[in-house]
Amino acid sequence: MRTKFNLLATLLMVVLCVGFTSCSDDEKDEIQSDKTLALLVGSWERTETWEHTYSKYDPLTGKTETVTETETYNIVFTFNSDKTYSRYRSGEYEETETGTYNYYQDTKKLTLGDETGSYAVTILEISDKKLIIDDDGDVEEYTRKK
Template sequence: MKTLSTLFFRLLIIALLVGFTGCDKDDDVDSSNNLSTSELLIGTWTVSDFDLSITVGNQSFIDYLIEEEGLTPSEAADLNALFEAFLGSELTGTLTINSDKTYVSNFGEESTSGTWSLSADEKTLTLVEEGETIIITIDSVSSNTLKATISESSPEDIDEDPQTPDVIITIDIMLTLTK
């Protein structure tokens, strides 16, 4: 069970890093207003929905908990639901994207600020705050809806055995934000 609590703690840390900077932008042009993606991104966005996917190595989080940690399917589903509920509470808040290429995010109980940039193809939004970089894939954007994905991967020594290889834990958060 120590391994399970260690895994949960590490997933929690990854989620916090991703959740505190839950920002989104899109590169499509809003045809009704003929605005560029950068122009469409300007404003204050609120998370209205999110979907979460966690993989441990090549297994879903639930399959990992059942097969590697020995939890019952019900216990694994409960732990997954608990994790999703926690992350949902951390994704409650706003992201303000300013025209001067700065942003302010207020998620959970934390406020952060930094600078943002948009890739040349307008498909990737990059947020930088005190040297930490968050990459966000823009799925779509309009004058009032932004859909984006944040993906975070981290090698973890789940079994705390230096002789075994680390396992890659990946968290994908698909966000829908509204103005």
């Protein structure tokens, strides 16, 4: 009877040891496989053209004409390793935004926050040269700035 008990106890210890070691390695591999934060650090740029068409009434001629205005601007995001960022938009209306960011691996969400509030975008794709995000339905593609 004592031999059966020793054999059962040994078998139980072996099963528990194997179970614990296999679980911890899987979690480490999953965390290490997501290199999004390492790739994100740096400057990303995109150029966008905005076109606005509207009707304009000329009181001198009494005619209404259609006017189309086009604006081209650049947006540059810079992500730092200390989890701070800046966003600069050039063009007719320049603006700068600075704040902090967090990345959530499980949802691929990147939250950006400054003194006025925060918002989230989803990282759809990231590589050494390209960053594609979904900003509330607007898909934006950035290239790494040299």
